[in-house]
Amino acid sequence: MPFPTHIVAAGGFVEDGEGNILLVKTRDGGWVYPGGQVEVGENLMDALVREIQEESGIDTTVSYLIGIYSNTGIFKWYDSVTDVPTQVIFDFVCKPFGGTLAIRTRYKAYLEFNGVVNYIDYVTNPEFIIKYQTDISK
Numbered sequence: 001m002p003f004p005t006h007i008v009a010a011g012g013f014v015e016d017g018e019g020n021i022l023l024v025k026t027r028d029g030g031w032v033y034p035g036g037q038v039e040v041g042e043n044l045m046d047a048l049v050r051e052i053q054e055e056s057g058i059d060t061t062v063s064y065l066i067g068i069y070s071n072t073g074i075f076k077w078y079d080s081v082t083d084v085p086t087q088v089i090f091d092f093v094c095k096p097f098g099g100t101l102a103i104r105t106r107y108k109a110y111l112e113f114n115g116v117v118n119y120i121d122y123v124t125n126p127e128f129i130i131k132y133q134t135d136i137s138k
Contacts, residue, residue, distance in 0.1 A: 015093060044090055
């Protein structure tokens with residue numbers, strides 16, 4: 001008999017102290033609080049800090065656990081073929097302490113778009129740095 005398979009995930013409500021929480025845009029255009037799967041050998045809180053940093057560029061500390069959830073439905077992954085197993089999800093409140101919203105550069109380009117297409121090469125770890133930027137619309 002095979003071992004049961006569950007995805008372990010963590011989500012973080014990152015509060016800024018002014019009543020705002022951090023949201024990230026999903027693949028399908030929705031907005032959610034950041035989080036994701038715990039990788040092999042990783043603990044819950046380290047996974048959450050990593051996911052928030054990867055998805056937003058913000059460095060956080062985990063403050064406290066607010067809920068544990070089970071998604072017992074099985075559904076198809078984005079490839080419409082692979083079954084996604086049941087999930088156990090831990091939600092935490094987090095506090096930001098540093099980092100830069102990497103996605104802000106991309107939103108700024110969207111908001112200020114004037115027909116000039118820019119190419120930007122950047123890194124987000126350990127900090128947000130633009131390595132190269134040029135106009136490629138010509």
